[in-house]
Amino acid sequence: MTITVRFAPSPTGYIHIGNTRIALFNWLFALKNNGQFILRFDDTDTVRSKTEYADATIADLDWLGIEPARIEYQSKRIPVYDAAAERLKAAGVLYPCYETSEELERKRKLRLARRLPPIYGRDALKLTAADREKLEAEGRQPHWRFLLPNFKDDPFAIERTEVHWNDLVRDRETVDLASLSDPVLVREDGTYLYTFTSVVDDIDMEISHIIRGNDHITNSGVQIAIIEALGAKVPDLGHINLLTTASGEGISKRTGALSIGSLRRDGYEPMAVASLAVLIGTSENVTAVPDMATLADIFDPAATSKSASKFDPAELDALNRALIHAMPYAQAKDRLAALGIEGERAEEFWLAVRGNLSRISDAAGWWKIIKDGPATDEQLADEDRDFVRTAFDLLPREPWSRETWKLWTDAVKIQSGRKGKPLFMPLRIALTGLSSGPELADLLPLLGREGTLARRP
Numbered sequence: 001m002t003i004t005v006r007f008a009p010s011p012t013g014y015i016h017i018g019n020t021r022i023a024l025f026n027w028l029f030a031l032k033n034n035g036q037f038i039l040r041f042d043d044t045d046t047v048r049s050k051t052e053y054a055d056a057t058i059a060d061l062d063w064l065g066i067e068p069a070r071i072e073y074q075s076k077r078i079p080v081y082d083a084a085a086e087r088l089k090a091a092g093v094l095y096p097c098y099e100t101s102e103e104l105e106r107k108r109k110l111r112l113a114r115r116l117p118p119i120y121g122r123d124a125l126k127l128t129a130a131d132r133e134k135l136e137a138e139g140r141q142p143h144w145r146f147l148l149p150n151f152k153d154d155p156f157a158i159e160r161t162e163v164h165w166n167d168l169v170r171d172r173e174t175v176d177l178a179s180l181s182d183p184v185l186v187r188e189d190g191t192y193l194y195t196f197t198s199v200v201d202d203i204d205m206e207i208s209h210i211i212r213g214n215d216h217i218t219n220s221g222v223q224i225a226i227i228e229a230l231g232a233k234v235p236d237l238g239h240i241n242l243l244t245t246a247s248g249e250g251i252s253k254r255t256g257a258l259s260i261g262s263l264r265r266d267g268y269e270p271m272a273v274a275s276l277a278v279l280i281g282t283s284e285n286v287t288a289v290p291d292m293a294t295l296a297d298i299f300d301p302a303a304t305s306k307s308a309s310k311f312d313p314a315e316l317d318a319l320n321r322a323l324i325h326a327m328p329y330a331q332a333k334d335r336l337a338a339l340g341i342e343g344e345r346a347e348e349f350w351l352a353v354r355g356n357l358s359r360i361s362d363a364a365g366w367w368k369i370i371k372d373g374p375a376t377d378e379q380l381a382d383e384d385r386d387f388v389r390t391a392f393d394l395l396p397r398e399p400w401s402r403e404t405w406k407l408w409t410d411a412v413k414i415q416s417g418r419k420g421k422p423l424f425m426p427l428r429i430a431l432t433g434l435s436s437g438p439e440l441a442d443l444l445p446l447l448g449r450e451g452t453l454a455r456r457p
């Protein structure tokens with residue numbers, strides 16, 4: 001079987017870490033199974049959907065390393081939905097309703113008062129052709145509901161009807177259709193709802209596995225009924241737990257919080273974001289995975305927990321540092337060049353400083369310290385000034401290597417009687433203007449004898 005998956009966001013805002021978890025689950029599933037990944041924009045809501053958001057989503061996915069085999073826009077596929085809607089109408093399972101929202105609300109209250117479930121009572125099914133003509137003559141346009149199957153001859157009886165599937169993540173899953181209203185699939189203005197367009201596209205695009213957030217579980221029950229009414233095979237389904245903020249709040253595109261764009265601008269590495277977005281809330285250890293192929297090997301949708309998981313940016317910081325600390329120069333090269341860090345010593349510089357960086361952009365500060373002189377954060381204490389001056393007189397001759405620092409400080413130790421922090425810290429401050437940073441053994445060859453002497457207080 002060809003594996004085809006899709007990520008189907010609505011372009012109504014910038015995708016966030018929660019959406020990204022779903023995009024990545026689909027992408028890794030495709031990678032692992034030699035399948036294809038379709039990006040499909042659910043942009044039928046023409047008021048809220050914006051091209052700018054769709055373009056930003058493509059760019060965000062690209063930054064993460066997700067390259068869709070196809071990009072589809074539902075707004076360009078209306079004739080496909082028209083044809084499928086006609087088929088459901090012809091089969092008698094898509095029926096016109098004329099109630100206004102006020103009328104529906106009144107009926108809902110009446111049902112509650114009668115201790116009936118507050119769902120749509122299917123009154124429209126009782127309308128005759130003459131009733132409908134009359135309503136339309138009054139200027140009412142119908143919206144169309146899908147008749148959920150109730151396996152009884154009497155369509156007015158709402159019997160207990162359960163839909164089951166074996167979820168990739170949650171094992172046996174059940175939705176009781178009797179507790180749901182017949183869903184509206186076509187609005188009064190003829191536009192289609194997501195519940196419908198998504199099913200039609202999943203069939204048309206031969207989606208083999210639908211992997212999405214567990215906010216869609218009820219939808220899935222309804223959609224299975226629609227897929228069956230259209231005579232198609234139900235894809236395998238997997239519902240992934242949702243991510244919340246560190247304080248437990250929901251994440252929505254509407255707020256813009258934890259958007260991929262903002263994480264990228266904050267200097268996080270794509271694989272730090274991907275590692276956390278995929279491994280959080282699973283039984284796997286959360287580690288910084290250096291590339292997608294390795295993440296695909298580790299990835300196991302069945303290991304996902306059923307309850308929501310908190311996305312903590314502090315964890316992202318730790319993963320980001322771990323990736324940078326181990327990052328080869330070749331991988332950082334272009335971004336370092338964009339910071340002005342290039343030339344024959346750039347690689348040596350990178351290897352010296354990467355262990356101290358939280359972001360690649362932090363390298364610029366160290367490059368400046370090496371090129372232009374110490375930072376001004378820390379000043380030498382008066383009592384250390386003479387000690388440092390004398391120490392500089394003991395600097396070894398060139399050529400300089402990683403051993404130079406030890407040679408130098410051994411000599412300084414003998415001459416001054418100082419050791420440990422009282423010996424090293426004043427030298428570090430004189431050389432860098434900071435009280436912490438990369439190994440001085442690595443910095444000395446970069447500074448060279450002349451550059452080091454220039455820092456003599």
Ligand SMILES: Nc1ncnc2c1ncn2[C@@H]1O[C@H](COP(=O)(O)OP(=O)(O)OP(=O)(O)O)[C@@H](O)[C@H]1O
Binds near residue numbers: 017
């Ligand atoms: N917090 C979340 N955690 C995990 N998955 C999520 C989260 N929010 C949405 N998703 C999933 O992202 C995919 C794209 O959904 P959609 O575009 O509707 O996103 P949304 O953020 O829920 O949208 P909106 O905020 O506009 O309502 C869906 O599979 C959905 O289940």
